[in-house]
Amino acid sequence: MRTIRLILIISVAISVLFIGFAGYQMIKEEGFNWMPLGVLAISLVVVFATTLPFLKVLNQNEMKGGEPAAATVLKVWDTGTTINDDPLVGLLLEVRPLGMSPYQAEAKTIVSRLEIAMVRPGVTAQVKYDPKKPSKIAVVSIEARPEPTDASGRMEELEELRTKRLVSEEEYQKKREEILKAL
Structure with a gap:
């Protein structure tokens, strides 16, 4: 993303310098016509205005100051x-942040063509959320495997979350008891 920003900044700088130089050269000439300079300036504004939404999409995964959380995919759609x-x-x-109750939020992310079939309801994802505005989330990664439905699979996943320190010891014990009670 930093490379794209650098390219964008360099492009803007070169464009501004070119317009400034070309404008200065045209003003010095006899019979100066402002039309080409105006068309060039408007073209640059249109180009940069149309690329900003794409830069926003590319930049959404760089949420600074976001808190990590586990999430489960409930629905997938093509944009x-x-x-x-x-x-x-x-x-x-369904985002499950530590110390908060689970909630639902929407996010958009780019998925490789080779992995798109594995992204379906039930898979888990790692996200970052804004503590001040929890509905604002960014997908960090998608673990393309369905959530286990049997007790042993759920216990293994719970142990994995505990090992990665994604759940507290209290949450681990509480969820473990829930799984065992369901047997």
């Missing part, structure tokens, strides 16, 4: 947008 032949998909997620 109709592709970036470098990879689809941008919409996700309805």
Whole structure:
């Protein structure tokens, strides 16, 4: 993302310098016509205005100051947008932050064409959420495997979350008891 920002900044700087130099040269000439300079300036504004939404999509995964959380994919839909032949998909997620009750939020993320079939309801994801505005989330990664439905699979997943320190010891014990009671 930093490379894209650098390229954008350099492009803007070169464009401004070119317009300034070309404008200065044209003003010095006899019979100066402002039309080409105006068309060039308007073209640059249109180009940068149309690229800003794409930069926002590319930048959404760089949430600074976000808190990590586990999430489960509830719904997947195609947004109709592709970036470098990879689809941008919409996700309805159930986010489970530490110390808060689970909630639902929507996010968009780019998924590789090779992995798109594995992104379906039931898979888990790692997200970052804004503590001040919890509905604002960014998908960090998607673990393309369905959530286990049997007790042993759920216990293994719970142990994995505990090992990764994604759940507290209290949450681990509480969830473990829930799984065992369901037997």
